[in-house]
Amino acid sequence: MADRKFISIDGMGGDNAPLIVVEGLERFAQRRADLHFLLHGDEAQLAPLMAKAPTAAARTTIRHTDKSIAMDAKPADAVRRGKGSSMWNAIEAVKNGEAIAAVSAGNTGALMGQAMFILKKAEGVERPALAANWPTRTGVCAMLDLGADIAASAEQLVEFAIMGQAYARVVNGVANPRVALLNIGSEELKGHESIREAARLIRGSNLQMDFRGYIEADKIGYGTIDVVVADGFTGNVALKTAEGIARMMSDMIKDALKSGPIAMLGALLVMPGLKKMREKMDPRKVNGAVFLGLNGVVVKSHGGTDSIGFEQAISVAAGMGESHFRTEVEDNLKRLVASTSAVAPVAEPSEQTAK
Template sequence: MLARELIISLDAMGGDNAPDIVIEGANIARERYPNLHFLIYGNKTEIAPLISKYPLLADCHELRHTEKTISAGDKPGQALRRGRDSSMGLALQSVNDGEACAAVSAGNTGALMAMAKFMLRTMPGIDRPALASLLPTSRGECVALDLGANVECTEKNLVQFAVMGAAFARTVLGLKKPTVGLLNVGVEELKGNDVVKKADRILRETSLPMEFVGFTEGDGLAGGEVDVVVTDGFTGNVALKTTEGTARMISNLLSDALRDSIWSKIGYLFVRSSLKGLKDHLDPNNHNGAVFMGLSGIVVKSHGSASGAGFASAIGVAADMSANDLFGKIAADLKSFEEEQTGVSQEKAS
């Protein structure tokens, strides 16, 4: 439960099933976080009847009308030129103006990133924002970034991602000193390209509130070997889609196997609760909510195909980050890191 009122802006028209799932998700999130209030942007004619279905939302929202939307087919440049007064653009603007703590959208990812970078700018000390999210592991959850914002990265980018990812883990997962690993083709120091090797050397010299463990492989991501997995956006997006596809495959195979015969159906009765727990753990809706880390404002991207419960999870990520001072943690860590690196450089020079 949140200790103070938090205002979250919602792009009600973004996503495959908007605005229905957005309003349903807001209602579910309000049940979990009684101190939430919403600024809802979109077509009033479509949204008002949906809100009326949920009495819980009656006194905790403000509906702001706009007929303009960003479609799935709009390119980032088009969104920047024509989307400032769209439901997505207005939700972002409310964060920039200080009206809202965070914005949540299930709309066009490229457009959302471009508009967020333009309207909110990056934090001091951050060269590029990264897309970060929680992924299921055999031990619970881990933070993974970058999941698609930057196809190519420098070692400096990866180091900044590690700092931000550790702050994410402390904020959302409640870890005092999260373990951090660089995704690589092997755990030996000689393996990998020059970028990850250089990032590894830099991170080994840090003493921030995180424990850098070196390299981790793809199976380590699923196995929960580290709390934070850092990689470039190309590799991260492939890992994300592979994780989601594997989760769906396991769920489908289990369903097929349990319907295969009368004996499997009987056996299912004895393991039903355990299997439900497994299915819930693998369900992407329960880990929904990718954050554009490094911006001067909290922006959370929901899956475009998320359910109402999934959109509520994305709102929950925005609420947790807003309530637990994510920016303060990142800013403090970046300052400490820069001071530390300055000291290292001076020692080497002398």
């Protein structure tokens, strides 16, 4: 394989696999002529589909396996009994250095469990996090943790901030990302102690980070912050809330535009303007959540996405796989360790003097 770069793809994960996986792959291959692909799964199903995806087929190696992970598999079972499945093999190709990143639309917990087991946590990272983009008025904002775990200590929130900053740089191309901690704003009741402690830690460190303190969830859309940090439970609730409201409003708009012949005529006239909004709020355009903090890139696509969404997830994987993300994070973690340990030597002598 020498100098050819491969993306490793779980052909069997997701509600509409393998069809939308192959269609998404074909779309992506048409955009990026320089990348190659490893496609893991049942060759009997994949080969006929690939025959209809000529651009991708020319650069795709099918890696056959009969085994795949069910969408309702439990994470522990997926780790214990998942070896040799299409998901497992997709991740293992990253570990072996055959691929720069893996993508799957399969079960989140299973993917997370297998990725953690196979790739292990990166050095210095205590807790990996799931990151993805969130649409704003002016572009996108990276958000993490979206549910890799349910809780996070102050130190782990600082880690998330560091990883989120690197993600915003390499995936979103923001040179100096503005980072904030998600919090609530009722005066003295300002959020959990872990959040306030994380703010103190970041301010007291020599991290090169444009840290902007707290952000309330209703302000994320303003586009004034590039990275929003939360524990996995809170981040997941916020993400799901946003998805739910956006879907409800989109459905209501559709109903309104079809509510009668006059409205339908009007709809034709307003459509070009509304298209911009629909594109911005299109969940497919922000599909592809990345597990940050592992020794290798694994991207989780929404299980119910279509080929456009899966194409986007491959695109995120390629962007992360080709980037210097890990160096970014490593450098910042070193800076954090340095600033933490720098405090101790200063404090010790003065304490001794006090005695």
